[in-house]
Amino acid sequence: MAKESTEQTEALKPLWSGVVTFGLVSVPVSLFPANRGSTLRLRMVDAQGNFLQRRYFGTDEGGAEAGDPLDAEDLVRGYEFEKDRFITVEDDELDALDPEKSREIDLAQFVDLHALSPLHFERAYFLVPDGSTTKAYRLLAEILAQEERAGIATFVMRGKQYLCAILAEGGILRAETLRFAEEVRSPETIGLPPRVSANSAEMKKFAKAIKALKANTLDRAALEDQHTASIVKLAEKKLRSGTDVIPAGPETEEVDESTTNVVDLMEVLKERLQGKQRARAAPADSARKRKRVNGGELKSKSKTELYELAQSMDIRGRSSMSKAELKNAVARH
Amino acid sequence: MAARAMWKAVIHCGSSEVPVKLYSAIEDRNIRFRILNRADSRPVRQAMVNPETDEIVPHDETRRAYVAENGDRTILNSDELDALEPEPSREIEILAFLPVSQIDHRWYDRPYYLGPDGNSAAYFAFAEAMENSELEGLARWVMRGKSYIGALRLHQGYPVLMSLRHADEVVSAENLEAPGGSALNPKELEMARQLIGMLAADLDLSDFHDAYRDRVVKLIESKAKGGPRLKLVKPSKKKPSEDLTRALQESLQSVRKSA
Numbered sequence: 001m002a003k004e005s006t007e008q009t010e011a012l013k014p015l016w017s018g019v020v021t022f023g024l025v026s027v028p029v030s031l032f033p034a035n036r037g038s039t040l041r042l043r044m045v046d047a048q049g050n051f052l053q054r055r056y057f058g059t060d061e062g063g064a065e066a067g068d069p070l071d072a073e074d075l076v077r078g079y080e081f082e083k084d085r086f087i088t089v090e091d092d093e094l095d096a097l098d099p100e101k102s103r104e105i106d107l108a109q110f111v112d113l114h115a116l117s118p119l120h121f122e123r124a125y126f127l128v129p130d131g132s133t134t135k136a137y138r139l140l141a142e143i144l145a146q147e148e149r150a151g152i153a154t155f156v157m158r159g160k161q162y163l164c165a166i167l168a169e170g171g172i173l174r175a176e177t178l179r180f181a182e183e184v185r186s187p188e189t190i191g192l193p194p195r196v197s198a199n200s201a202e203m204k205k206f207a208k209a210i211k212a213l214k215a216n217t218l219d220r221a222a223l224e225d226q227h228t229a230s231i232v233k234l235a236e237k238k239l240r241s242g243t244d245v246i247p248a249g250p251e252t253e254e255v256d257e258s259t260t261n262v263v264d265l266m267e268v269l270k271e272r273l274q275g276k277q278r279a280r281a282a283p284a285d286s287a288r289k290r291k292r293v294n295g296g297e298l299k300s301k302s303k304t305e306l307y308e309l310a311q312s313m314d315i316r317g318r319s320s321m322s323k324a325e326l327k328n329a330v331a332r333h
Numbered sequence: 334m335a336a337r338a339m340w341k342a343v344i345h346c347g348s349s350e351v352p353v354k355l356y357s358a359i360e361d362r363n364i365r366f367r368i369l370n371r372a373d374s375r376p377v378r379q380a381m382v383n384p385e386t387d388e389i390v391p392h393d394e395t396r397r398a399y400v401a402e403n404g405d406r407t408i409l410n411s412d413e414l415d416a417l418e419p420e421p422s423r424e425i426e427i428l429a430f431l432p433v434s435q436i437d438h439r440w441y442d443r444p445y446y447l448g449p450d451g452n453s454a455a456y457f458a459f460a461e462a463m464e465n466s467e468l469e470g471l472a473r474w475v476m477r478g479k480s481y482i483g484a485l486r487l488h489q490g491y492p493v494l495m496s497l498r499h500a501d502e503v504v505s506a507e508n509l510e511a512p513g514g515s516a517l518n519p520k521e522l523e524m525a526r527q528l529i530g531m532l533a534a535d536l537d538l539s540d541f542h543d544a545y546r547d548r549v550v551k552l553i554e555s556k557a558k559g560g561p562r563l564k565l566v567k568p569s570k571k572k573p574s575e576d577l578t579r580a581l582q583e584s585l586q587s588v589r590k591s592a
Contacts, residue, residue, distance in 0.1 A: 019573065023528050023584025028573045034439075039501045042397040042409065044381050046390045049398060049408055052381040057389075058370040065378050065389060070370060075377065078369035081557045086374050089366065089553065096565045097548040109534035118495060119358055119444045119488055120538060126506070131573045134512040139577065142517060143525040149533065154541055160363070161545030163538070171511025176438070181539040183360050185446070187491045190356045191335025192448045195490050198458035206462035209347030214468065215429040218436055222428060222471060225499035227480055230417045231409070235399030238407040248404025266508065273512050 012268050016157045017130065018103040020140070020166060020173070026104075027140055028131040031157070031175060032269055034124035040228045049246035077159070094159040105175070107151030107166060116150065116165055120178040127166070127173035128272035141168040150176075172273065340476050341450055344425045344459065344485075351459045352451055353425070355476075358444040358493060364549055419480040425494070427485065430468040436484045440497040447485075447492040460492055524581040531588045 014030035021027070044052040055069035078086035095102045129137040144150065150165040162177045239245055338354035367376050380389045397414065398406040449456035463470070463485075470485030472494060484495040555561075574580035 022532070023581070023588060025525075025528075025574045025577065025580045025584060026572070034504045034506075035498060036502055036504065038499065040399075043400055043406070045396050045398040045406070045408060046383060047394055047396060049396075049406060050383055050385065051398075052390055052395060053384050054379055055382045056368065056370075056377040057380055058372060059375060059378055063378075065380050069382055069387065070377060074371050076369050076371045076374075077366040078374060078376070079364065079366055079553050081553060086367065086369055086376075087553050087556045088369060088371075088374055089549075089556070092565055093552065094549065096567075097552060098545050099566045101545065108532070110529045110532050111534055111536035115536040116438070117488075117538075118438055118441055118484075118486070119493065121438045121441045124439060124503075126504070126509075129512055133573070134514050135517070136574055136577055138512055138514060139517055139521060139525055141511070143522060143529055147526065147529055149529060152534075152536070152541070154543075154545075156545055159366075159549070161543050163541050163543075169506050170509075172506050172509060174506070178538065179359065180362075180541060180543050182543070183362055184444075185336065185356075185358050185360055187446065187489055189336065190358075190446050190448065192446065192491055193453060195460070196453075196457055198461040199454055202454060202458035203461045203465075206346060206349055206459045207465060209349050210430050210462055210466045210468060210470075212347055213427060213430045213470075214466075215431055216435075218431055218471065219429070220500065222473075222482055223440065223497065223500040225501060227417065227419065228499075228501075231399070231414070234413060234417065235407055235409060236401075238409075239399075239401055239405060244408040244410075246398075246406050246408070248406075265504065269504070269509055273509055275512060 012264055014128075015125065016155075018105065018155070020105045020107065020127065020151075020153075022107040022110075022140065022151060025136055025140075027136040028129065029105075029127040029137070029173070030130055030272065031125040031127060032265065032272070034126050034174060036265070038225060038228050040225075040232060042231070089159075091159065095156070098156050098161070101154060101156040101161065105153045105155045105164065105166065107153050109152050110144075110147070110149040111152055111165075113148045113150050113167060116176075116178070119184050122177040122179050125175040125177070126269055126273075127175055128269065129275060134275055137173065138171065140166075141171050141173050144168040144173075145171075338448070338450075339445075342423050342425050342474060342476075344427065344447075344472075346427050346459065346470075349455070349459075351455045352449070353447040353456065353492070354450045355494065356446045356448060358446050358488075362543070362546065364546065364553075418478060419475040421478070422475045425472050425474045425485075427470045427472050429471045430466060431471060433467070433469050433486070436469065436471065436497065439503050441484070442496040442498050444488075445494045445496070446488075447494055456492075460487065460490065463487055463492065464490070518578070521577055521581055524578075524585060528581060528584050528588065531585070 014032055016031040017029070019026040019028050044054070046052060056075060057065035057069060058067050060066040076088045076090065078088050081087050127137075140151075144166070145168045150167040152163070152165055154161055154163050156162070163180050164175045164177045166173060166175055168174070336356050338356055340355040342353055342355060344351040344353055369375060370377050381392070381395050382389055396408045396410070398408050400406045464487055472483050472485045474481050474483070474494075481496045482499070483497055486493055486495065
């Protein structure tokens with residue numbers, strides 16, 4: 001649940017795994033995001049330029065941070081049912097509320113692809129095939145494309161039910177989560193005035209203005225993020241002129257991890273679409289071991305913990321290493 | 334009850350202006366959870382920490398840095414970043430009117446209704462002109478310190494502004510290769526076509542309700558009253574269909590039977 005320390009690995013792990021079913025056919029899939037935040041991520045640093053991490057802390061009586069930073073397993077979801085009174089809810093309790101929908105996207109109906117209202121689209125996910133064969137996956141993608149239909153279903157992901165449309169594009173299945181009818185307001189509930197017919201002279205004036213602005217194709221440049229581009233431009237200029245620059249240090253490796261997660265998502269999607277699964281090929285035991293020492297986890301370890309890890313790995317010279325050196329040595333081991 | 338406007342603006346369409354109020358078209362029904370410390374069930378606080386020392390760095394001592402590919406970084410001061418923030422404005426500028434197929438749903442982010450602000454004559458004249466044109470607008474505006482690009486279209490006869498995602502926020506399927514393998518069996522394809530035809534329906538989103546949300550509310554209520562702990566049912570994993578032809582045949586039979 002700690003957002004920043006897991007951020008790097010989050011994009012690489014599926015958000016949901018289960019089966020898509022239609023009739024009695026079941027297609028094992030995993031969901032990966034098709035939308036992401038801006039590719040520019042400014043890093044939080046201190047005044048000297050050292051990288052900082054966002055961590056969670058417990059609080060003392062006065063509400064100030066107290067104690068050591070908390071790890072993901074120290075955190076739990078809570079609902080404030082009365083002022084300052086919380087009910088904790090565990091992930092497995094949420095899954096158990098509808099175990100079937102937590103594992104299954106059952107396409108109960110197939111609708112005209114073009115009938116989906118734009119107001120309902122929320123977010124997009126890619127579906128990649130799991131399991132030993134892609135035949136059922138390809139069959140569903142092919143038939144949805146041919147018939148220009150989308151399968152509609154509800155499913156539960158991370159403690160929330162989603163309405164979704166499963167559709168195919170270029171042989172790849174996508175899930176578009178849709179807003180429930182009760183989540184989209186109507187003009188009446190907003191309180192917009194009833195439509196009246198317009199004064200025709202005024203209408204013609206607008207018709208002329210619309211015609212003057214008519215274009216046939218969307219200029220993709222309009223979708224570029226100008227604000228982000230201006231920040232990158234400023235930063236590159238400062239780097240060139242050497243203003244406020246901190247040269248790459250020993251922790252550069254960490255930086256690489258976090259700035260390349262966009263590329264990594266593409267890599268993971270490419271591999272998984274071709275049925276390759278790096279993580280699953282390894283025996284469970286060594287996979288667990290590797291997980292223990294990946295960069296994201298290491299970041300949150302104290303020097304003592306890192307030293308103990310180095311000890312267990314029998315890394316030489318560990319007693320004279322700084323925290324950063326220990327981290328690098330453990331990560332490379 | 335009528336919704337409250339979240340912003341006031343003026344649409345600039347050529348030399349004509351339409352004063353409007355903007356309303357969220359979305360009703361947020363998410364159940365808000367807080368993150369608690371498991372040890373004492375109290376909300377946690379977030380803070381920035383120097384990972385070398387595990388020490389908290391107070392907010393006013395933090396800076397933002399841009400990191401170049403080679404790992405060099407430069408600190409961007411808050412006055413430098415502020416200078417790049419978009420200028421506040423009340424203008425919704427229309428860049429172009431496009432055929433409706435041009436802005437596809439992958440770019441859609443959030444919808445907002447536009448209602449008249451004062452002069453409803455211009456508002457309804459504009460809506461009618463848009464309806465007759467069968468086009469949608471590409472618009473640009475700055476709201477609450479953030480610049481947006483959006484699609485301006487009609488929904489049930491009323492103008493709706495749909496904010497769009499930026500180009501780098503959408504992972505394009507065009508750069509991905511679809512799963513490959515041996516050619517699909519034409520018989521299986523035909524059965525799948527029949528099956529999907531039998532399950533075809535006209536879309537009516539009001540058929541679907543978030544029943545799960547109600548269960549979460551019930552769970553919270555029951556726990557608040559100190560009710561018995563929920564029996565945990567582990568979700569079982571469904572086996573993938575090994576024999577696709579048989580699964581399709583049986584599906585067709587069962588759908589026919591229930592029809």
